[in-house]
Amino acid sequence: APDISLANVKAHLSQFQSIADANGGNRAHGRPGYRASLDYVKARLDEAGFQTTVQSFTYRGATGYNLLADWPGGDTNDVLMVGGHLDGVTAGPGINDNGSGSAAILETALTVARTGHRPDRHLRFAWWGAEELGLIGSTYYVNNLSSAERSRIGGYLNFDMIGSPNAGYFAYDGDGSSGSGGPAGSAEIERVLRGHFENIGVPVQDTAFDGRSDYGPFIRVGIPAGGLFTGAEGRKTTQQAQLWGGQAGVAFDRCYHASCDTTANINDTALDRNADAIAHAVWTLGGEGGTQQPPD
Numbered sequence: 001a002p003d004i005s006l007a008n009v010k011a012h013l014s015q016f017q018s019i020a021d022a023n024g025g026n027r028a029h030g031r032p033g034y035r036a037s038l039d040y041v042k043a044r045l046d047e048a049g050f051q052t053t054v055q056s057f058t059y060r061g062a063t064g065y066n067l068l069a070d071w072p073g074g075d076t077n078d079v080l081m082v083g084g085h086l087d088g089v090t091a092g093p094g095i096n097d098n099g100s101g102s103a104a105i106l107e108t109a110l111t112v113a114r115t116g117h118r119p120d121r122h123l124r125f126a127w128w129g130a131e132e133l134g135l136i137g138s139t140y141y142v143n144n145l146s147s148a149e150r151s152r153i154g155g156y157l158n159f160d161m162i163g164s165p166n167a168g169y170f171a172y173d174g175d176g177s178s179g180s181g182g183p184a185g186s187a188e189i190e191r192v193l194r195g196h197f198e199n200i201g202v203p204v205q206d207t208a209f210d211g212r213s214d215y216g217p218f219i220r221v222g223i224p225a226g227g228l229f230t231g232a233e234g235r236k237t238t239q240q241a242q243l244w245g246g247q248a249g250v251a252f253d254r255c256y257h258a259s260c261d262t263t264a265n266i267n268d269t270a271l272d273r274n275a276d277a278i279a280h281a282v283w284t285l286g287g288e289g290g291t292q293q294p295p296d
């Protein structure tokens, strides 16, 4: 799989920060900073050759939007989806939560286009609205799929908070090794996501696969899913600090849902490793197709 450019991912984060700064300090559902964020992502995808769709919904009297971006080609009866939420809370600009996942999947999609990737499976990227109000956008999307459309989705990868300043390295527990697993196929997704970290020698721990982000609606209808996470309000243990570095007894993200979740609230190393893991998973799970990619 190709290496994802950390500089490019960070350039998208700077754009999200500027959008928040120009729109009352946030990118929340129903606020102008949300729509501006969506317009920024959509413009990058349109110019790269994606087929984009904006799906509108109404929640608490405000219009919300999901953005879907299909990469033409691949087996449309076997769709691999990759998503994250684009909205933030009203308290701040939402750069780690979830500019980080939004920017990393955007740069992965742009890298698919740039390399002329022709995967075996059909790729669909998604940016969800109103996650912070209860997974509203992703639930709306899944609930409005026909049974035929639903049956064509073979897997969903979710990225929500992947640049936490006091980072941990977590994968959703799709194989149930530390709790309850997900739909069949979730174990393979977890294994592939972990594979990138094995390659770079970074240990990964399980995190709950309990539906606390936008994969929830997918696993509820039996779609295999997985994802990565660098931690939120939970505190890093002494053991975890020995494993990964950082500060024991301190939250993975001290600025979780706060005004200080700015571009300063990002661990570049964690963001880079997670972005590369996303590309590894997209190239591995999507199939290498007919393009010649250098092995990683």
Ligand code: PHE
Binding pocket: 097, 131, 132, 160, 161, 212, 213, 214, 229, 232
């Ligand atoms: N969904 C949570 C939020 O946006 C963050 C989170 C992601 C928590 C993944 C647990 C696991 O605030």
Ligand code: ZN
Binding pocket: 089, 097, 132, 257
């Ligand atoms: Zn949040």
Ligand code: ZN
Binding pocket: 085, 097, 098, 131, 160, 161
């Ligand atoms: Zn989040």
Ligand code: CA
Binding pocket: 172, 173, 174, 175, 176, 177, 178, 190, 206
């Ligand atoms: Ca596991």
Ligand code: ZN
Binding pocket: 001, 196, 199, 280, 296
């Ligand atoms: Zn790889």
